[in-house]
Amino acid sequence: MSNKIKWGIHPDTHKTPTESKAIETNKLPSKVIIPVRQHIGAPCVPLVKKGDSVKKGQLIASSDAFVSSNIHASISGTVIEVADKPHPVFGQSLSIVIENDGLDQWEDGVLVERNWEALDNNEIVEMVKNAGIVGMGGATFPTHVKLVPPKDVKIDTLVINAAECEPFLTADHRVMLEYSERVATGILILKKLLGVDSVYVGIEDNKMDAVKAMKAAFGDKKVNVVPIATRYPQGGEKMIIKTLLNREVPSGKLPMNVGVVVQNVATAIAICDAVRNGIPLIERVVTVTGSAIKEPKNLLLRIGTTFADAIAQCGGLKFAPDKLIMGGPFMGNAQYTTEVPIIKGANGILALGKAEIKLDAESACISCGRCVSACPMGLNPSMLSLMAEKGFIDETKDIYNLLDCMECGCCSFVCPAKRKIVHNIRYAKKVSAAKGGK
Amino acid sequence: MSTEVINNNVVSNEIYVSSSPHMLSEVSTKKIMWTVFATLMPAVIFAVYYFGMPALTTIILSVLSAVIFEALVQKLRKKQVTVSDGSAALTGLLLAMCLPASVPFYVPIAGSFIAIVVAKQAMGGLGQNIFNPAHIGRAALMVSWPVAMTTWTNVRYTDAVTSATPLNVLKLQGYDALINMFGSQSEMYKSLFLGLRNGSLGETSVVLLVLGGLVLIFKRYIDWVMPACMIGTVGILTWIFGPDGFFTGDALFHMMAGGLIIGAFFMITDYVTTPITRKGQIIFAIGCGVITVLIRLLGGYPEGVCYSILLMNCATPLIDRFVRPVQYGRK
Numbered sequence: 001m002s003n004k005i006k007w008g009i010h011p012d013t014h015k016t017p018t019e020s021k022a023i024e025t026n027k028l029p030s031k032v033i034i035p036v037r038q039h040i041g042a043p044c045v046p047l048v049k050k051g052d053s054v055k056k057g058q059l060i061a062s063s064d065a066f067v068s069s070n071i072h073a074s075i076s077g078t079v080i081e082v083a084d085k086p087h088p089v090f091g092q093s094l095s096i097v098i099e100n101d102g103l104d105q106w107e108d109g110v111l112v113e114r115n116w117e118a119l120d121n122n123e124i125v126e127m128v129k130n131a132g133i134v135g136m137g138g139a140t141f142p143t144h145v146k147l148v149p150p151k152d153v154k155i156d157t158l159v160i161n162a163a164e165c166e167p168f169l170t171a172d173h174r175v176m177l178e179y180s181e182r183v184a185t186g187i188l189i190l191k192k193l194l195g196v197d198s199v200y201v202g203i204e205d206n207k208m209d210a211v212k213a214m215k216a217a218f219g220d221k222k223v224n225v226v227p228i229a230t231r232y233p234q235g236g237e238k239m240i241i242k243t244l245l246n247r248e249v250p251s252g253k254l255p256m257n258v259g260v261v262v263q264n265v266a267t268a269i270a271i272c273d274a275v276r277n278g279i280p281l282i283e284r285v286v287t288v289t290g291s292a293i294k295e296p297k298n299l300l301l302r303i304g305t306t307f308a309d310a311i312a313q314c315g316g317l318k319f320a321p322d323k324l325i326m327g328g329p330f331m332g333n334a335q336y337t338t339e340v341p342i343i344k345g346a347n348g349i350l351a352l353g354k355a356e357i358k359l360d361a362e363s364a365c366i367s368c369g370r371c372v373s374a375c376p377m378g379l380n381p382s383m384l385s386l387m388a389e390k391g392f393i394d395e396t397k398d399i400y401n402l403l404d405c406m407e408c409g410c411c412s413f414v415c416p417a418k419r420k421i422v423h424n425i426r427y428a429k430k431v432s433a434a435k436g437g438k
Numbered sequence: 439m440s441t442e443v444i445n446n447n448v449v450s451n452e453i454y455v456s457s458s459p460h461m462l463s464e465v466s467t468k469k470i471m472w473t474v475f476a477t478l479m480p481a482v483i484f485a486v487y488y489f490g491m492p493a494l495t496t497i498i499l500s501v502l503s504a505v506i507f508e509a510l511v512q513k514l515r516k517k518q519v520t521v522s523d524g525s526a527a528l529t530g531l532l533l534a535m536c537l538p539a540s541v542p543f544y545v546p547i548a549g550s551f552i553a554i555v556v557a558k559q560a561m562g563g564l565g566q567n568i569f570n571p572a573h574i575g576r577a578a579l580m581v582s583w584p585v586a587m588t589t590w591t592n593v594r595y596t597d598a599v600t601s602a603t604p605l606n607v608l609k610l611q612g613y614d615a616l617i618n619m620f621g622s623q624s625e626m627y628k629s630l631f632l633g634l635r636n637g638s639l640g641e642t643s644v645v646l647l648v649l650g651g652l653v654l655i656f657k658r659y660i661d662w663v664m665p666a667c668m669i670g671t672v673g674i675l676t677w678i679f680g681p682d683g684f685f686t687g688d689a690l691f692h693m694m695a696g697g698l699i700i701g702a703f704f705m706i707t708d709y710v711t712t713p714i715t716r717k718g719q720i721i722f723a724i725g726c727g728v729i730t731v732l733i734r735l736l737g738g739y740p741e742g743v744c745y746s747i748l749l750m751n752c753a754t755p756l757i758d759r760f761v762r763p764v765q766y767g768r769k
Contacts, residue, residue, distance in 0.1 A: 009463075011461060011463070167461065238766060238767065242766070248766055248767045248769065249767050250767045250768070251765075251766075251767040251768050253767070320452060320453070321453065322453065322454050323453065323454045323455075323460055324453060325460055329458075329459060329460045329461035330458060330459040330460070330461060331458050331459070332458060332460065333458065334454070334455045334456055334457075334458070334460065335453075335455070336453055336455050350460075352460065356461065357454065357460055357461070357462075358461075358462045359454065360462070360466060363467055363520065363523065363564070364467075364563060364564040364565035364566070365565045366467055366525075366564060366565045366709045366710050367565060367709050367710050367712075367714050368470070368709040369709065369713075369714040369715065369716075369719075370465075372714050372715055372763055373716070375763070376766065377765065377766045377767075378762075378763040378764050378765035378766050378768075379763070379765065380714065380715075380762070380763065382714065383714075401765065401768070404765065404766070404767065404768070407458070409458055409459030409461075412459050412462065413459055413461060413462055413463050414463050414465070415462075415463075416463075416465045416466050416467045416469070416470055417466075417467050417565075418462060418466065420456075420457065422457060422458060422459060423456070423457040426457060
């Protein structure tokens with residue numbers, strides 16, 4: 001399979017510092033900052049105010065909008081502030097700050113043991129919605145929306161995206177090794193819910209131990225655990241569908257249009273916990289790594305833990321990082337402060353030094369075509385970038401299919417002139433959207 | 439916290455913030471250019487050994503003047519001087535390699551002027567030129583100093599003392615005269631392969647040029663399909679349209695003669711002036727092969743590599759417009 005793949009790149013994986021380190025549960029932070037905006041779509045409305053005492057698992061913000069998901073307190077304590085705070089993706093967001101009372105007490109009635117196999121599908125969707133579960137691979141799209149496809153769409157396959165193709169990140173890898181039973185249960189719940197026979201778990205072949213663990217966890221259940229070529233961006237939704245099923249999602253459409261629902265490994269765990277035990281999404285595994293981190297680790301962190309607290313649990317910083325990133329080095333967001341919180345979609349904190357980020361000056365495009373060869377979508381990134389810079393926004397959209405770009409960053413990575421191709425493409429998308437050109 | 443802006447990156451004393459991706463590959467324009475420069479060195483050293491000091495003088499004049507012209511124009515245009523990226527030096531070197539060793543000193547300087555100032559900087563500088571600058575330089579010299587550009591002095595290698603290139607002999611005196619020139623057919627192949635023949639100073643040694651080209655292919659700086667398509671097209675066409683009817687041509691001779699090897703490995707693999715997609719590059723390379731053969735077999739000049747490349751350069755924007763990569767989800 002691997003030698004057929006012509007798209008993408010094969011960067012250094014940088015996974016060795018953390019891939020063999022067991023997930024650590026460390027002491028709870030003294031405070032958490034929980035933004036009411038975790039993802040695109042409607043922000044939630046806070047249900048608590050300053051001075052309220054809250055318990056772990058208590059609903060603290062919600063919204064009536066369809067594309068939205070509930071937010072729960074991740075520790076017990078007192079709300080000390082409801083105010084705008086730095087946000088790792090949106091710059092700023094209204095956030096609920098909870099001071100830890102050190103008791104870590106569950107809200108009454110949250111924890112319930114259920115036999116999920118006996119549950120009705122509508123009940124399961126309701127539980128997923130109530131638990132505030134979102135796609136935890138980075139896109140953070142509310143999960144329950146994906147689980148209720150429109151009536152005219154027929155879903156025949158569930159794909160579990162466990163590629164973890166981003167360098168540095170090992171959170172999903174460790175989760176599959178250490179929490180394989182919960183991952184498998186979450187996947188089986190999804191299988192039942194979607195009523196599909198065919199389930200694929202795609203894992204990059206640099207994690208064969210995870211393939212083995214997942215196969216063992218499924219036992220005699222009919223689930224295909226498939227090692228796939230280690231190639232960035234294998235974990236892109238469209239790429240993994242193509243690799244596993246040889247289906248292409250048509251331009252402008254969603255995976256469900258080719259009969260597929262894609263879910264991430266961490267999301268499967270959240271679903272298992274919510275449906276089987278009533279636990280809302282209040283914690284996740286995060287890889288904290290990069291050359292500036294003293295002891296890179298995989299940490300189980302409460303949502304709202306600040307980067308500063310997470311880094312402190314890894315022995316602190318060796319030196320002031322030149323770049324601080326939430327997520328992976330290819331699609332993550334650069335941060336300007338360590339006072340930003342872990343949100344539901346945060347799979348990594350990277351504190352990188354100069355050697356890792358490179359700050360070479362941009363020079364002229366020499367039309368070498370590396371970006372064209374690397375683009376997994378078959379676009380012409382150099383032309384998109386040049387036209388965006390010159391202001392030919394309509395042409396980028398109409399002739400060069402601007403909106404097909406998923407911003408994976410392969411083009412900028414391979415560019416010998418170090419051109420800010422993705423940056424320019426994002427700019428073109430923004431201008432195009434502002435013109436109403438969707 | 440003091441901040442400044444460098445290339446869209448807001449840079450503070452503490453932390454860099456920019457749009458993703460945050461990881462970039464090791465390859466750079468500078469590295470590519472100087473690597474290509476280095477892979478030409480074996481052929482250059484051979485040229486100096488074989489053609490003597492005039493070759494060295496021509497090369498040094500050409501490279502130096504190219505670099506100086508580039509710096510001067512960039513200063514005049516109030517642009518950043520980027521001669522350290524190696525592109526001007528490489529253009530100068532490629533130009534020199536397409537010249538007879540013993541041209542008067544002003545010829546390589548004039549060629550570099552045309553190549554750098556007219557063909558490259560006047561078009562907007564690196565990345566903007568339509569035509570291969572080295573070949574534009576050579577073409578301009580061909581019409582300006584036709585005698586100097588076709589005067590092949592005797593070479594050091596005593597067994598091959600002659601003042602004509604093999605393609606010239608073939609054009610003017612025919613195939614038998616060509617064989618006689620080398621003694622036998624196998625001697626001819628051997629001489630061409632090793633580079634023991636007259637011609638432009640850097641084009642003669644097939645083995646050393648291919649060696650350099652293979653290094654570039656191995657490093658993935660160039661794609662093997664381009665040289666393969668151009669050389670293959672020339673081989674097939676010259677074999678089919680032979681002097682004594684169909685399928686009688688000497689393909690091997692045509693593939694090793696003239697500037698084909700340096701053209702196929704080092705000229706049509708110039709990124710700027712050739713198509714950006716692989717399919718487009720194949721069309722380009724085959725087009726170059728066809729035009730080369732047309733000029734060699736039917737045209738007035740004995741050699742056509744330079745003009746074939748310049749003509750196909752014109753077609754590059756058109757090829758790029760119509761030949762697109764296969765797009766995901768748009769079948």
